[in-house]
Amino acid sequence: MTDHRRSIPRTDVLLADPRLGEARLRLGTERVKGMIIAAQRRAREGEITPGEIMTAVLAALPASAAGLRPVINATGVLLHTNLGRAPLSAAARQAMELAAGVTDIEFDLATGSRGRRGRTALAALAAAVPEAEGVHVVNNNAAALILAATALASGREVVISRGELIEIGDGFRLPELLVSTGARLREVGTTNRSVTRDYAAAIGPETGMVLKVHPSNYQVRGFTSAVPVTELAVLCRERGVPLVADAGSGLLRPEPLLPEEPDVTTWLRQGADLVTTSGDKLLGGPQSGLLFGRADLVERLRRHPLARALRVDKTTLAALEATVGGPDTPTREALHADPAALRGRAEKLAARLCDRGIDATAVDSLGVVGGGGAPEVSLRSAAVALDEGLAAPLRRGEPPVLGRVERGRCLLDLRAVPEADDERLLEAVIGVAESAGERPRSAPTGG
Template sequence: MQQQDSRRHIPRTDTLLALPEVAGARSRVAGHVIMSVIRSAQERARAGEISPEEVEAVVVAELAAATTSTQTPVLNATGVVVHTNLGRAPLSPVAVEALILAAGYVDVELDLDTGTRSKRGRGTRAALLAACPAAEEALAVNNGAAALVLATTTLAAGREVVISRGELIEIGAGFRLPDLIASTGARLREVGTTNRTHLHDYAAAIGPDTGCILKVHPSNFRVTGFTSGVSVRELSALSAEHGVPLVVDLGSGLLAPDPVLPDEPDAATTLADGADVITASGDKLLGGPQAGIVLGRAQTVLSMARHPLARAVRMDKLALAALEATLSGPRPPVTDYLHADPARLRERTEALAAAVGGTVVDHDGRVGGGGAPGVPLHACAVRLPEAAARPLRLGSPAVLPRVHDGATLIDLRCVPEADDHHLLQAVRTALRGL
């Protein structure tokens, strides 16, 4: 007698779709996701990887774990505050709340009093001006590179941008400033050398084709030794003399001086020193969502806002809401982490080390994201075996430590204190598997 093929017992698709757990999953995931899970389980049964009797349980379990995003929340235990690979600045609770409120219909371009169209981003503009009174006008676009592109396009398309050779930088992922500026149709007029540039270098380069002078804050590196540069104040006097606008790209988004970062340029000081326009990122030291911040003289900023390119780089309603809340609300997590109390950090670190059998070692964190390159953030960390790093990254919650000198280091600077218990459980789980 011929044995019956067990594959005949694989549940039919309509049978699986009728399961209460599968029907309930439709409120969380799309129909094609459900079908993909069902077909995958059926194929595994046909291949003999699971039995026909296990298909139903596999489908139910996978749909229970299914999410609509591939992004995994991570506890940042590296000590790097603005970690580009982790999305840079974490949003404050008020920014998250504002983002959620803006997810539905909102008056992003509507005057509710008159029922007519209004100007987009008016609340964010007002918040920027309140946070940086040195600026006459403000504009927010979708990222820092877009802010710089808009500035050079508006002021120097088809003309020259005068810039020091020492400021033609490359940052992460191969992003190069010269390529960005060239894409706007402007021509680079390089002055000085890699390590030394003088005021007379700029003066000699200014001519009828000069669209603007550009000064860029170097990101992620320092040049030391036999060096010289030209200050914003000096360049401002030169630009005023020749009637050429001065654009300063600050990058990090610091709006006012911070004693923790004494050498980091800030928007208020730079504008007071005479810059016509500054550009910066919103998701670095400002502590908000990805955004390009433009602050400066009213005439120049408004000319950028009226340029056709401004429409292509405008912010969406979610980022506008989160940025406004960041500027108007309590200080964001980035600022808290930079100013973390050393004594409290050590207390938390020692408690974690005692609970998991690790040792406490001195550890210097970093600002990250191109802010304050080379400035250490003195603290401490829990030292664990190097082999703990991978299970920590793959655990739940995922924890990203620093791997250094053959050890896994867990720095609590950027871990919210409310998550200390979750971090403890993640470390215990990772160490059990070693």
């Protein structure tokens, strides 16, 4: 009997196949070679025939050299932390691609000497927030707070309300972050109530800074009080200590749809000496931490040795500049999406799915901001309701589609899905439903 393993093509022959030329450029020769060897192994074990090796290799080729997979966010959460928060605008992506090459990131072409790193990005941020005398960028908002606490209060006290000692994502707690800088916490007030005299009693010779934190991922209701920035600013000026305010959610200016979310411009106008916020939340940019405020404080932070360890790379600076100075971001477009238009899209998608024999219904829905912002704000939206059993196959499909299961239905909420992705979403649902070999049960109507 002839051993079929003798007919397995050699690795070098398969690697030279023209069909793998683009993959070698995209993934690298060694990675493609490893996939060929894995397919040859499957053939030797009888799982596939020698003639199917190239088909198996081509089917297994990933879209890029990175392990990340692009997904469609149909959860209704605009800033989904597990999905990378804000999707970047086309302008920001283009800027990142440009910056990935050789650029003048830290070089002055006019003089031929070293230039200020990220000067154009910093200028764009300064133009977006004219109230700020100085601007600095680090790699996330927690880093901004750590830099401020280290530069201003290491070995000294940070005065902060007990009601603002928050826990952020993945179990990280603000008190632990602050203490890691060498600062000591001077807690004032109680969990639900802090008043100006609490701060006044705590500020003294050991005070390095007063910290005001917006608890953006929860709200305390009932018998509560918190001291506004305006009152703290007056007290801090009288006592000669800096007031640092963490706005957190990435708003540079007031947002009418989110009146409870503080913004950098307003807090600076109200007297904060330094305001920190995120670049990858409602601002809609890349992960970064932004610091705005008094020129002397920003320069003190910028020159601190820790700033070097927390600085961002050239692609982040480029994306940030394009985000601030470019067109509306996908996050802003999703936030301001018209509920009636979303409903119209859902109805069209549901009708086309029904035409293919797939049970689908357009329903009203409620989206949320996510990303630790605006915890009690609901955004009117619309969704395509499918059978609950399609949720897992859609998540494992190509492209992966993430919806949410609610009251026995798989809801594909369109609030965070750009209209340009409707066709991809439709094809993904059709592919999953038809490959299942059976029609899902009817999705309940209404909503």
